Each structure stands twice: as C-alpha cells, then as structure tokens.
Amino acid sequence: MRLPELLRHSWTVAAKDLLVEFRSRTAILSAAVFVVLVLVVFNFGRDPTAVSNVDLAPSILWVTFTFAAILALNRAFQLELENQALDGLLLAPIDRSSIYLGKLIANLVFVAGVELIGVPLLALFFNVRVLPYLGPLTGLIALATVGFVAVGTLFSAMTVRTRFAELLLPVLLLPFMIPPLSWAVLATGRLLAGRPLSEVVGWLNMLAVYDIVFVALAVLLFPATVNE
C-alpha cells in the first residue's frame, strides 16, 4: 500500500477515535481527574524539608503521566470491541498498520491533552519554574511520550481480548517503559534545575532512538496481534 494512502487511512481512524472521545469524554475526564488528584495528593503528602521540589517534581510528573496514559491506552481498543467494530476495521481494504498508526496518533493527542493539564499543575503545586525551559521540556515530553505510547498501543491491541486486559496491560507495559521513563526523569530533573541543554542531549538522543525502534517494531508486529 502506498504511503499517502496509509497515512490517509491512519488519520481517518485517528479522527474517528478523537471524535468518539470528544463526544463521550469518558477517558479524558477520568485521566484529567486522575492527574489533578495525584498531584494534589503528592503535594500534601510530601515533606518539603526532606527533598527539594526540583528533585521530587520530575518523578511525580512522570509517574502521573504514566498512569494517566495507561487509562487512555486501556480504552483505545476497548472502543473497537464494543459492537465488534474491530472486525469491520479488519475487513476493510486497508493496511492493518494504518489501524495501529491511527490509534497511536489518537493516543498521542489524548496523552498530550493530559500532559497539558499536568505540567501547569506541577508548576503550581511544586513551585517549580517551567516557563524558562518550556521549549526543551516540551521536546523531552514529546519524545518520551511517543516511545511509551507506541509500545502501549501495541500491547493494548494484544491484551484487549483477554479476560484481565486492564491488569495485563500495565503488567506488560511497565517493564518496557522503564528505559524511556528513567531517561525522561533524569533529563527533566536537569532541565528544571536550570542545567545547560548539553547535559540532556544524550538522553534526548536515546529517547529518539527508542521511539524509532519501537514505532517501527510495533507497525510491523501489529497485524499479527489482531489476527483471531
């Protein structure tokens, strides 16, 4: 299948998913409430004299994003099982990779929305300055998010037909999230501490390589995961 066609079908699937979410607002509302609650709990549950805000904030930020993203990822293919729409997608004369890419795009938009809520709240609750580093921080968040959402979207397709899908997804996904998350936490810490960009370039490169490898692998493996 030609690339423009693949991209067009991917966008069709993504636009449909986003429209469904816009209409139902089920996942975005639960994820947004989850982000707010986690940040509030951490805000009141920490001892500000024990660990400085700048040291604590990156871990909290990424833990929050991780679990909020899992909420979205769980929903991604669940939507296709309701009314067996997945069979319709598999029957359509489209490259099955375009279903994966469409889901990936929709999940990325969704998680980006959650992150848009989380970053300002983190700055507010933890009194960390994000505005001076907004450019590099945005790039860092984007690179890390693409990596774990790419893997999560594939695992979501693999687990959706299992009995304990909501449990199985995080159990499978979290080990794969450890590398990008640890690089993201370290790089976020350096950025928020006002360290020069050259100190985080190595992690950004590793995140970019992780993204390329896992997006490519997921595109190749996805068609096999949705076969009955």
Next chain:
Amino acid sequence: MLRAERLRHSFGPVKALDEISFTVQPGQTLAVFGPNGAGKTTLLKVLAGLIQPQGGRAEVAGGRRAIGWIGHQPQLYAPLTVRENLRFWASLYSVKPPADLLRRLGLEEHADRPVRALSRGLVQRVAIARALVHDPTVLLLDEPFTGLDRVAAEALSRLLAQHAAAGRAAVLVTHNVEEGTGLATDVAFMRVGRFVHFAPRAGRGPAQVSEEYRNAIA
C-alpha cells in the same frame, strides 16, 4: 465469485469446520442453516478473511473490498451519529456513502442522531447501511434478522433480492429456516462443522426445507 475448498478449523478439541467445500456464483444466495455451535459464524469469518483456516482455502473474487458483512453486532460507534458512522466506514473504502442509502433503509430522519440513541431495530438498519456503503459484490450475513422489526426485516429482504438480481452473491447463515429460505437459491444444513446437506433450493418452500432440516440435524 466465492469458493471454499476443504476448509478445516478447530477451537481446541471442537471442530468448527470440517472439510467444507462449495462455490457461490454471481446471482446465487446460499443459506446455511445449523444449530448454535455448528460452525456457521466461523465459516463466515473464514470466508471474510477474519480467521485464517487451519486447512483448506477460501477465495472471494475482488478480495476484502468486495465483501459486505452483516453480523450479530452492528460494528458501529455508539457516540457517533448515523451519518458520521457511514462516512467513516465509506472513507476506509475510499468511497462516499451512496446518496440514497439512508432513504432506502428508512434512516433519513435519524441521520444526525447518535447511534446510542436508536432502538435495536434502527441500529440493525444502520448496520445494514454500513455493510452496503461500498456497494459490495459479496454479502456475508450472520443472523441478519435478529432484532429487526417487521418493516426492517422486509427492507432487508428487498435489499437482498435486489442484490441477487444485480448478479451478486450472498452467503447467509442462520438457525431460523423460515426467514432464510425465501431469500436462498441454494440451501445447506450444517452440523458440527460439516455440511450434511447442500443443494439448490429448487422451489422448496420454508415448510419443506424446515422438515428436511429437522430430519438432517436430528
């Protein structure tokens, strides 16, 4: 137009398809009757390419693009409107929904309502519209009359008759002999993954086919 050759498929120890072979030519409608668990849905899924058979092969002229599927489940997105659903499915086939499709199924006044707000019968009508949105040449129907009210059932029967009259093929699986017989040019009875009867309907009415079915399945 549609050929199945020695199809075999099992789910663990349960044989769903056991050496099934047949062909369906343009203009033919094959009705496959069988009790629950006979393997009817598996047969349709193999024909559609949704299940890779463990043995044999299935071929549909024109491939996936040629197939329209009407099943137990409507394959629709409940939060989207009827029109949005049809537009989405049409775009996957790189076509626009036929202008008169909603009218033919009596859905014009419901076009901008979300599917979740429709009754079961209306949802099934939208599912039929979805299956026809790309003008398929082969229709695969899995218990298509389930949940349909009388008006919708008549509309579906009319559409299937038009489909056959246009020289297109259909395979219909159901356990309801009365409903399926009127539409069929050929009839098969299925039991434990095998065709125990496969012949042209040749003027037999629902009552006669029903009796033959009861004898064959008993």
